[in-house]
Amino acid sequence: MDEDNSDYEKKESINEYTHLPIYSVNRLVLRQEDIAEHGGYQKQVQLNYADNVKKSCFNFNIVQFLLNLIPVLRWLPKYSLKQDLPGDLSAGITVAVMHIPQGMAYGLLAGVSPSSGLYMAFFPTLIYFLFGTSRHISVGTLSVISLMTLKVVQTYGTDVSGSHPNLNSTTEPTLMSINQVEHYTNIQVVTACAFMCGIHQILMSFFRLGSLAALLSEPLVNGFTTGAAVHVTVSQLKDLFGIEIPRHKGAFKIIYTILDWIPQIPNSNVTTIIMSGCVILFMVIMNEILKPRCSKMCKFPLPAELIAVVGGTLISSLLNLGTEHHVKLVGFIPMGLPSPELPPIKLLWAVSVDSIAIAIVSYTITISMALIFAKKQNYEVRPNQELLAMGLSNIVGGMFSCIPNATSLSRSLIQEQTGGRTQIASVVSSFLILIILLWIAPFFQMLPRCVLSGIIVVALKGMYTQALQLKRFHQECKIESLTWLVTFGAVVLVDVDIGLFFGLMTSLFAIYIKGWRSQCAMLGAINDTGIYVNLATHNKAVEVANIKIFQYIGAINFSSASSFKRSLYKNVGEIRPNTTELNGNVDGVLKKLQPHAVIVDLSCVSNIDMAACRAFAEIQTDFLISNTVMYLCGPNDRLVDAIQHAEHLSVGKFSVFPTIHDAVLYFQSSAADNV
Known part of the structure; x- marks a missing residue:
């Protein structure tokens, strides 16, 4: 029986090969010079820099240059009001609803007024509409970027003459250095950081460094954002419990902060803790139970964050939580738009190095999201143009009290899922935010800060669940899991920017081991x-x-x-x-x-x-x-x-x-x- 099976397998193998074509070549042995002669090989002439400039000038076309520089000129004339506008309107309204609580929360996270987070949904978004190539990403605030900006604020900000008085009392002064005489407010530091991020990104675009994001591997970005989530959570403890915790800088600052937080727990504000617990419980129920069910019946997502913000503001106003229960409030939110103002030149030089890491991380996250949607919807995204769009967005935002911008995964997904087809959705969202800034913003002055902290902590769930990918990285390649562990450990134990550096070095080592060795x-x-x-x-x-x-x-x-x-x-x-x-x-x-x-x-x-x-x-x-x-x-x-x-x-x-x-x-x- 075994012999019969063996014969059958041999016959099957023979039958399989009989269907293949015969590869028969009969030629003389050739040397490389023979190949060059028979193939008509011509060595390619490498043009020098001067020749390339001459060729570019000779072939220069002003129309094509403008169409490439400002992509909106290419696609806007083809915009269909019938097919595209309904989806863009619904997506724009939905994203605007998300911008309000996220902007306010991540503005506070960056160490400035919530209004700065709202400005992020207006100025950078309009600039990206003109110069960006992605149709679906939502530019604005992002927790990781706000956290990295906060580190710069804590280093250089003093808030001696801050533009938001009620915010200044909660910020511990920190001098730039022993020899630095100038005192800079938090908002000045943030805008300087955004302005320098824009300059770095424009320079990267000029030198065609759009592929730089490839150096930040998936395990590196995954470990970095997971570690950053730990920083964000720890930074919210003081507002969740209504206590004061001393600031720490440098290595092991998370451990020092937790050690300072534990003895302060008995001094917590009971009303603040109850409020924080209710917000977190409400957000968990909405995100895990009600939102999935509502998504089956309606394509518009349930605005849980906005409900929490409006509800928290109304409760605070009715019960007078600020004065009677000593709950920390958001405080003064200016009405209208800020006047354009250039950051101090000396401060720009001071934050230039710190802003490099922010510029790279924000671009990496943005281009990653843009490429995902471009592949899904079958259109092209130009990395170097994305750098230019982000750079211009940051420079303009830096003159209008904005934080360095990036792309939010949650907002971008919602913008695509609710029918958004172009960046017109972002324009719709921007003008809705403008209405809020002009007439409604002061309503949120009574909002307890613990409400925003609760929203931030619950929103970090997606970043924490990224840690589950470590098992996959280990299965794919052990050195990938090493990159994740080194990046996460360095971010949590040392600092965000130092952790990024260690992760990048480990990632480069992995590239060497896998490809260059x-x-x-x-x-x-x-x-x-x-x-x-x-x-x-x-x-x-x-x-x-x-x-x-x-x-x-x-x-x-x-x-x-x-x-x-x-x-x-x-x-x-x-x-x-x-x-x-x-x-x-x-x-x-x-x-x-x-x-x-x-x-x-x-x-x-x-x-x-x-x-x-x-x-x-x-x-x-x-x-x-x-x-x-x-x-x-x-x-x-x-x-x-x-x-x-x-x-x-x-x-x-x-x-x-x-x-x-x-x-x-x-x-x-x-x-x-x-x-």
């Missing part, structure tokens, strides 16, 4: 195929007689040339290098290699330089001493150009073949002729 293998032939595979992983492959085939994976340059030589000597058989490499050790005995040819497979080499070509020449010379020839095979055009350039400079003369099989057949023919 070179690998090598010895190849053998699969009989009667002309195909050469790794001998270590293919047990039916055989080594070609008198030939060693060495495959190198990675770049060969000045930093890796020596390791390339060591790997080659180790794998093909030891031969004494020149005396300079032996550092004067002349006791080595020259050993004649058994193979008569060494073929170096360059098909997996991305780049070589002059140091690599010198290494090839030295190896070739060493091999000739032992009557062994060396062939290079499978180089791409870039490598061929480098090899020819080296030959032109008399670095060496190399035998180059397009494939391994060409080199094998050439050597076998040459060896037969010499017999």
